[in-house]
Amino acid sequence: MSHVLMDPATTIPQAQSGSTPTPAPAGTPPLAVEMRGLSAWYGTHQVLQSIDLDIAANRVCALIGPSGCGKSTLLRWLNRMNDTIAGARASGRLSLHGLDLLDRALDVVDLRRRVGMVFQKPNPFPKSIFDNVAFGPRLHRAYGRTDLEELVEQSLRASALWEEVKDRLKKSALSLSGGQQQRLCIARAIAVDPEVLLMDEPCSALDPRSTASIEELIRELRENYTIIIVTHNMPQASRVSDTTAFFDEGKLIESGDPDTLFTTPRERRTEDYVSGRFG
Amino acid sequence: MTAVAARNAAEISQRGRLRHVGIRQCTEGIIEWSLWGLTMLSVLTTVAIIAVLVWESTGFFTMAGHDDVTVWSFLTGTTWSPLLGAEPAFGILPLVTGTLLVTAIAGAFAIPVGLLTAVYLSEYASPSTRGWLKSALEILAGVPTVVYGFFALTFITPYLLQPLSESFGTYNAMGAGIAVGIMILPIVCSLSEDSLRAVPQSLRDGAYALGSTKFDVTAKVVVPAGLSGVIAAFLLALTRAIGETMIVALAAGGLAQLTANPSQQVQTMTAYMVQIFLGDAPANGIEYRSSYAVAMTLFALTFAMTWAGAIVLKRYREEYE
Amino acid sequence: MTTIGQEIPIATRRRKDKLMLAACLGATTLAVTVLSVLLLSIFVQGASSLSWSFLTSFASRKPAQAGILSPLMGSLWVCAICALVAIPVGIATAIYLEEYARRSRLRNFIQLNISNLSGVPSIVYGILALAAFGRCFGAISADDPLSLGDPDGFFYLQLPFGRSVLAGGLTLSLVILPIMIIAAQEALRAVPPSLRQAALALGSTRWQMVWKVTLPSAMPTMMTGAILSMSRAIGEAAPLLVVGGVLLLFSVPENLMSDFTVLPLQIYNWAGRPQAEFHKIAAAAIIVQLAVLLAFNAVAIIIRRKLQRPLQS
Ligand SMILES: Nc1ncnc2c1ncn2[C@@H]1O[C@H](COP(=O)(O)OP(=O)(O)O)[C@@H](O)[C@H]1O
Ligand SMILES: [Mg+2]
Numbered sequence: 001m002s003h004v005l006m007d008p009a010t011t012i013p014q015a016q017s018g019s020t021p022t023p024a025p026a027g028t029p030p031l032a033v034e035m036r037g038l039s040a041w042y043g044t045h046q047v048l049q050s051i052d053l054d055i056a057a058n059r060v061c062a063l064i065g066p067s068g069c070g071k072s073t074l075l076r077w078l079n080r081m082n083d084t085i086a087g088a089r090a091s092g093r094l095s096l097h098g099l100d101l102l103d104r105a106l107d108v109v110d111l112r113r114r115v116g117m118v119f120q121k122p123n124p125f126p127k128s129i130f131d132n133v134a135f136g137p138r139l140h141r142a143y144g145r146t147d148l149e150e151l152v153e154q155s156l157r158a159s160a161l162w163e164e165v166k167d168r169l170k171k172s173a174l175s176l177s178g179g180q181q182q183r184l185c186i187a188r189a190i191a192v193d194p195e196v197l198l199m200d201e202p203c204s205a206l207d208p209r210s211t212a213s214i215e216e217l218i219r220e221l222r223e224n225y226t227i228i229i230v231t232h233n234m235p236q237a238s239r240v241s242d243t244t245a246f247f248d249e250g251k252l253i254e255s256g257d258p259d260t261l262f263t264t265p266r267e268r269r270t271e272d273y274v275s276g277r278f279g
Numbered sequence: 280m281t282a283v284a285a286r287n288a289a290e291i292s293q294r295g296r297l298r299h300v301g302i303r304q305c306t307e308g309i310i311e312w313s314l315w316g317l318t319m320l321s322v323l324t325t326v327a328i329i330a331v332l333v334w335e336s337t338g339f340f341t342m343a344g345h346d347d348v349t350v351w352s353f354l355t356g357t358t359w360s361p362l363l364g365a366e367p368a369f370g371i372l373p374l375v376t377g378t379l380l381v382t383a384i385a386g387a388f389a390i391p392v393g394l395l396t397a398v399y400l401s402e403y404a405s406p407s408t409r410g411w412l413k414s415a416l417e418i419l420a421g422v423p424t425v426v427y428g429f430f431a432l433t434f435i436t437p438y439l440l441q442p443l444s445e446s447f448g449t450y451n452a453m454g455a456g457i458a459v460g461i462m463i464l465p466i467v468c469s470l471s472e473d474s475l476r477a478v479p480q481s482l483r484d485g486a487y488a489l490g491s492t493k494f495d496v497t498a499k500v501v502v503p504a505g506l507s508g509v510i511a512a513f514l515l516a517l518t519r520a521i522g523e524t525m526i527v528a529l530a531a532g533g534l535a536q537l538t539a540n541p542s543q544q545v546q547t548m549t550a551y552m553v554q555i556f557l558g559d560a561p562a563n564g565i566e567y568r569s570s571y572a573v574a575m576t577l578f579a580l581t582f583a584m585t586w587a588g589a590i591v592l593k594r595y596r597e598e599y600e
Numbered sequence: 601m602t603t604i605g606q607e608i609p610i611a612t613r614r615r616k617d618k619l620m621l622a623a624c625l626g627a628t629t630l631a632v633t634v635l636s637v638l639l640l641s642i643f644v645q646g647a648s649s650l651s652w653s654f655l656t657s658f659a660s661r662k663p664a665q666a667g668i669l670s671p672l673m674g675s676l677w678v679c680a681i682c683a684l685v686a687i688p689v690g691i692a693t694a695i696y697l698e699e700y701a702r703r704s705r706l707r708n709f710i711q712l713n714i715s716n717l718s719g720v721p722s723i724v725y726g727i728l729a730l731a732a733f734g735r736c737f738g739a740i741s742a743d744d745p746l747s748l749g750d751p752d753g754f755f756y757l758q759l760p761f762g763r764s765v766l767a768g769g770l771t772l773s774l775v776i777l778p779i780m781i782i783a784a785q786e787a788l789r790a791v792p793p794s795l796r797q798a799a800l801a802l803g804s805t806r807w808q809m810v811w812k813v814t815l816p817s818a819m820p821t822m823m824t825g826a827i828l829s830m831s832r833a834i835g836e837a838a839p840l841l842v843v844g845g846v847l848l849l850f851s852v853p854e855n856l857m858s859d860f861t862v863l864p865l866q867i868y869n870w871a872g873r874p875q876a877e878f879h880k881i882a883a884a885a886i887i888v889q890l891a892v893l894l895a896f897n898a899v900a901i902i903i904r905r906k907l908q909r910p911l912q913s
Contacts, residue, residue, distance in 0.1 A: 079488060081484065081487060081488060084483075084484070084487060086405075107610065109490050109491070109492055109610065109613070110490065110610060111490075112487065112488055112489065112490040112491075113489070113490035116488065116489070117484075117488035119481060119484060119485065119488075121481060123479070123481040123482055123484065123485040124485075125482055125485065125486070125500055125504065126482075126503075126504050127503070135486070135489060135499070136489035136490065137605065139489065139490060139491055139495050139499075139608075139613075140490060140607065140608060141605035141606055141607050141608055142605060142606040142608055143605040143606075144605075147605055148605075185485070188485075188489065189488070189489070192489055192490060303805060306807070307805050307806065307807055310807045311696075311700055311806075311807075313692070314692050314693075314695055314696035314700060315696055315700075317688075317689050317692040317693055317696070318692070318693045318696040318697065318701075318710060320689060320693070320777075321693060321710065321713060321714055321717060321777060321778065321781065322710060322713055324717060324728070324774060324777070325713050325716065325717060327728055327731075327732060328720065328724060328725075328727075328728045331727060331728055331731045331732075331737075332724075332727070335731075391627065392627045392630055392631060393627075393631075394627075395623050395624045395626070395627030395628070396624070396627045396628045396631050398620075398624050399624035399625060399627065399628045400628075402624075403621065403624060403625075404628075412628065412632070415631075415632060415635055416631070417897070418635065418894075418897075419631075419634075419635050419638075421828075421831050421832075421835070421893050421896075421897065422638070422835070422890070422893070423834075423835025423836070423837070423864050423867075423889060423893075424835065424837070425835070425837050425864045425867050425868050425871070426638075426642070426835075426867070426886050426889070426890075427638075428868070428871065429642070429867065429871040429879075429882055429883070429886060430638050430641065430642070432871060432879075433641070433645065433871075433879055433883075434637070434638075434641045461634055461638070464631060464634075468631070492613050492614065492616070492617040493617050493620070493621070494613070494616045494617040494619075494620045495613070497620065498620070515719065518719045519719075521721070522719075522720070522721020522722065522723065522724070523721075524721065524722065524723045524837075524838035524841075525837050525838055525864070525868060528838075528868070528872075529868065529871055529872055549721065549723050549838070552723055552727075552842070553723070553838070553841060556726075556730075556841060556842045557841060557847075571727070574723070574724055574727050577721060577723075577724065578720065578721075578724050581719055581720060581721055582716060582719070582720070584719065585715065585716050585718075585719030585720075586716065588719075589712065589715055589716075
């Protein structure tokens with residue numbers, strides 16, 4: 001297991017400059033997210049250090065790395081949830097389809113309808129299942145009743161929850177099981193028709209069965225959305241992702257095709273991490 | 280090493296004199312029963328309040344020589360003039376409407392201001408601002424109610440109300456109502472704020488992530504989620520307003536009249552009780568006894584409202600998990 | 601699929617956002633303004649009448665010579681009696697409910713009863729106290745009281761208590777008992793269950809656990825609650841008015857059976873008079889009352905700061 005021992009000093013810049021290392025085949029999908037020298041702080045504590053990473057549209061990108069390495073922070077810059085935290089700031093370049101996400105004047109409300117987010121712990125509102133899914137659409141548009149019903153149904157179908165809840169849409173969302181709640185949160189995010197879906201450890205609070213159903217869902221949703229998922233579960237990263245990026249101590253260590261990354265990593269730290277020697 | 284130390288410890292441990300298990304069990308029993316006895320004092324208080332009120336009110340309704348005073352005439356009568364004229368009248372409605380008028384004015388002031396302040400504290404204010412404002416509210420909550428009565432009499436009525444309209448007398452329902460409103464403001468505010476702050480941050484995050492503005496998050500997620508606590512806060516505050524005595528005794532006047540005009544003086548149930556207990560009404564006279572029937576009505580009203588608050592909290596409490 | 605539906609212009613949503621912020625800020629400003637105006641108006645009216653002789657003289661028909669010695673001492677006596685009764689009983693009840701009667705039907709019933717008691721208007725407690733303490737429910741005639749001790753000495757008791765300072769203190773203890781119980785319960789609930797389990801696992805009895813582990817760690821919070829309950833008691837006037845606190849008194853209490861008045865009653869008396877001079881001394885008495893309250897709160901804050909820190913870390 002030591003076939004990729006290299007000097008870290010020479011390899012780290014290499015990993016950063018070649019941040020889309022998968023050999024690009026013809027007809028590469030367009031880029032959705034582009035990061036160049038992205039650094040982030042909470043107060044004076046630097047959490048991300050000069051990240052360069054590209055994420056292709058309609059693909060699944062998995063972010064892995066030990067706790068506290070800044071994965072959630074990265075996600076929260078993508079939909080500017082960090083605006084709600086006093087003292088959070090970032091520098092460098094971060095763009096979504098050419099839109100500068102670090103622009104102070106950016107309309108974050110509009111951004112967040114384009115970039116949906118699913119949280120680690122399912123967080124349905126204490127409202128009915130229907131009202132949960134309809135919450136986002138109602139914020140942004142005025143719908144007729146039938147349109148809204150159709151939208152809720154389609155969103156629930158898209159998150160593979162429809163069959164389970166179609167008879168109790170008026171029941172409280174809190175009556176659902178954890179896995180169902182998480183799929184409801186996915187339906188809620190889908191209903192506003194985002195371009196990108198951010199998922200922050202969406203399965204870490206779930207049992208294996210619910211996890212499997214969410215994984216399957218992620219693979220299907222890839223057709224319509226760009227998905228960026230944080231996970232601690234490495235088999236999961238290799239099952240669902242098209243690209244996997246490994247972070248440690250605020251730096252992007254290595255990124256690429258999950259099969260390569262998990263079997264023949266270029267970096268020592270990646271190897272240690274994926275083989276379970278730390279983190 | 281450790282094995283030796285452990286053996287030593289075991290041996291030293293045996294040296295202490297063994298305490299008697301029987302004595303210990305006995306003191307435990309005595310303590311538990313004493314605590315139980317002291318706890319029962321609060322139950323006894325409720326029972327005694329009800330017993331005294333029922334007993335004395337019965338005395339009022341069955342008083343010899345006053346056959347026209349019945350429970351029905353008491354609850355539906357529209358004239359309250361126990362001390363005036365040859366033929367006293369005991370219809371409690373003017374006292375009830377007086378109480379409700381003052382309470383309504385207080386609620387109309389304190390509920391919106393208190394709720395909006397609570398929203399500001401829980402959703403907008405920085406931690407240091409919140410700390411300052413909460414201390415200010417704590418001061419307001421500690422001010423004795425007689426002080427608010429004084430404020431109504433010497434500031435609200437002469438400097439705020441009388442310049443607005445000449446119809447306001449020295450004593451009026453409006454001044455007293457506003458003062459009661461100021462008194463209950465900290466209750467509305469701090470209990471609502473507790474309830475809003477108990478809404479988990481993850482729900483706010485979920486709403487922001489869908490593209491909510493702060494207004495959307497607050498009005499459509501946070502307030503609805505904390506609603507049971509907010510409504511319980513309103514009910515508790517209104518209960519306090521109904522039972523408030525010193526403010527109305529000082530500032531609302533002493534004339535029991537059936538009116539909805541806030542510039543008029545009104546008498547509340549509590550103010551009537553003060554009038555009787557301070558005055559020289561003979562202890563076995565009908566006026567004196569009537570104060571117990573009024574107290575019974577007041578007790579029933581506040582009891583019902585406290586009960587309603589408890590039900591709201593219990594039945595509609597949101598479990599966020 | 602979501603392009604159906606009429607777009608709500610972002611400007612409209614932003615406007616609502618601004619409106620709400622304005623409303624919240626406005627309400628908060630109003631609340632703070634009201635507090636400032638209240639304090640300011642009282643200070644302006646009363647400051648000139650404050651003096652040392654105001655604190656040390658008896659009431660008078662001439663406002664310029666009137667003082668608050670009787671009500672000040674009366675408040676002290678009444679509060680001391682109230683604290684001696686309500687704080688131990690309140691803590692005992694809280695201990696029973698939190699440490700002994702956990703999760704029984706009896707407990708639910710008592711809990712409901714306490715929350716109902718805390719909603720009972722204070723004047724109604726006055727009526728109960730008048731019947732119970734003032735008249736012993738009519739069991740003993742006031743004209744033929746049972747007495748114990750020397751009427752002029754310190755140790756003197758009489759049944760029924762009548763209009764005495766003891767009756768007043770007991771009345772206030774009824775009023776604040778539910779508040780005290782709830783505060784003590786909250787303090788006990790804040791003690792982590794792991795501490796209790798550790799004590800029980802070492803073989804302590806329930807009372808040993810309470811006495812040596814739970815109570816000490818709940819004590820600072822409990823004392824804060826007790827002081828806040830007392831600051832409620834010291835401002836109460838209505839129930840004392842019913843049990844017979846005197847509005848005008850020219851003496852200070854000498855024993856438990858003495859007549860009494862308290863600051864809020866004195867304020868009520870002066871505020872209720874039409875002459876502006878009396879309003880001035882009412883305001884001065886209010887300043888004294890608020891100063892006492894502020895001192896109470898300061899002590900509560902100090903206790904909270906001093907004693908809570910080592911327990912929390
Ligand atoms: N709101 C915050 N304020 C201050 N520091 C934070 C905050 N959130 C996270 N951090 C810090 O930032 C670092 C990265 O956190 P995070 O992005 O949540 O890591 P990950 O999701 O990879 O576990 C951690 O050291 C964490 O302590
Ligand atoms: Mg994280």
